[in-house]
């Protein structure tokens with residue numbers, strides 16, 4: 001990168017109350033543009049509908065308690081890690097694809113998992129995100145056909161086994 005192109009300032013932090021609508025917009029735009037490459041317009045509309053109940057989404061976000069990536073002060077992605085190792089959401093903004101946002105989210109998930117002594121991460125991964133998840137060490141458990149608002153959507157159940165922190169240290173001795 002040349003001196004005239006400063007390195008983007010990236011931070012990962014917990015979401016804040018009041019950001020629910022921005023997170024929905026990010027997810028909506030990513031599904032309707034990036035995931036649209038692998039899913040039909042009807043499937044994208046079922047997955048991210050125009051008439052989603054904002055109160056339900058606020059509840060979902062509060063329950064999920066995600067973390068976000070800020071790139072130069074703007075929301076550029078978000079994801080979460082549940083107590084059992086489940087990753088419910090994992091989205092990078094449509095305008096910030098290929099900028100390292102997914103890597104930052106995944107590194108954060110792995111750091112959290114290690115600090116919580118988790119042994120397994122798992123998620124329901126889109127056709128679009130599958131190669132990225134494979135790239136970071138996840139394996140496909142099975143392909144699934146989900147019924148969302150009356151429309152069938154394919155995705156993959158994926159998982160990654162983690163080496164406990166103690167084991168990694170032992171193997172270095």
Ligand SMILES: CC(C)(COP(=O)(O)OP(=O)(O)OC[C@H]1O[C@@H](n2cnc3c(N)ncnc32)[C@H](O)[C@@H]1OP(=O)(O)O)[C@@H](O)C(=O)NCCC(=O)NCCS
Nearest residue numbers: 090091092097098099100101102103125126129131132135
């Ligand atoms: C998949 C997704 C998260 C990747 O995020 P991103 O910010 O573009 O990825 P990054 O720029 O951080 O790339 C990180 C690494 O993954 C690799 N990568 C990114 N996309 C990839 C792909 N489609 N296939 C293989 N590798 C990929 C990059 O080459 C990079 O590798 P490196 O760390 O070895 O250099 C993003 O494209 C996305 O938001 N997709 C739609 C989200 C989605 O479908 N979510 C549904 C639930 S899973």
